[in-house]
Structures are given as structure tokens and as C-alpha cells.
Amino acid sequence: MISNIEPLAREMTEHICRRNGMSEANIPGWVDLHWQCAAAMLEAGVMDENGEWITGKDVHLGIEAYRERFARQETVLRLRSQSRVRVLSITDELKPYGKTSRSSTRII
Numbered sequence: 001m002i003s004n005i006e007p008l009a010r011e012m013t014e015h016i017c018r019r020n021g022m023s024e025a026n027i028p029g030w031v032d033l034h035w036q037c038a039a040a041m042l043e044a045g046v047m048d049e050n051g052e053w054i055t056g057k058d059v060h061l062g063i064e065a066y067r068e069r070f071a072r073q074e075t076v077l078r079l080r081s082q083s084r085v086r087v088l089s090i091t092d093e094l095k096p097y098g099k100t101s102r103s104s105t106r107i108i
Helices: 006-019 027-044 059-097
Strands: none
Touching (some): 006 027, 027 059
16 A cells, blocks of 8 residues: 555655665665655654755654654554454364355455
């Protein structure tokens, strides 16, 4: 799922990479790894949409926002994983009754 801020954060990260002279071949991988950080800095108000630091803002607020964003993402991934385990368990319970078609399972 793409959040509303993801496209902007990815664009910011690309801009930062190019501004710092990164080779074009390395930019896509770097963006995939770092757009979340750019999103957190933008949300915290310590970086503008051009990827420039905002004077007078505490960068530590951005770092804390990144930690919170990362923790939320980890929680979502863990919950999704638990849901899949639950679905697999339900599917296994239905096997003796011959009900293992996709229509009998749902991912929550």
C-alpha cells in the first residue's frame, strides 16, 4: 500500500541523491531504502519538500519521527504475519472436512 506521502518522499530522496552527486544507477536502490526517513523528516517539519533542512528546527524531532514510523511499520508487518498464520491454521482445520478451497479461506 502506498501512503500519500510516499511519492513525495521518494522524489525528495531522489533529489537529495542527485544533489549530492550519486550515480544514476545507484539512486533507485537508495530511494527504496531511505524514502521512509525523508517522509519522517518532512512530517516532523525539519525538512522541506526539496530535501533541505529547515533552519532553526531540531533534527532530533525528525529522528524520533523516523523511529516512530519504523515502529509502526514493524507492528503492521507483525500483525499481518499473525493474520496469515491464523488463516493457515483455519485452512488446516478445514482439511479433514474437504473444505480447503480458496473460497473457504480469508486473509484478515
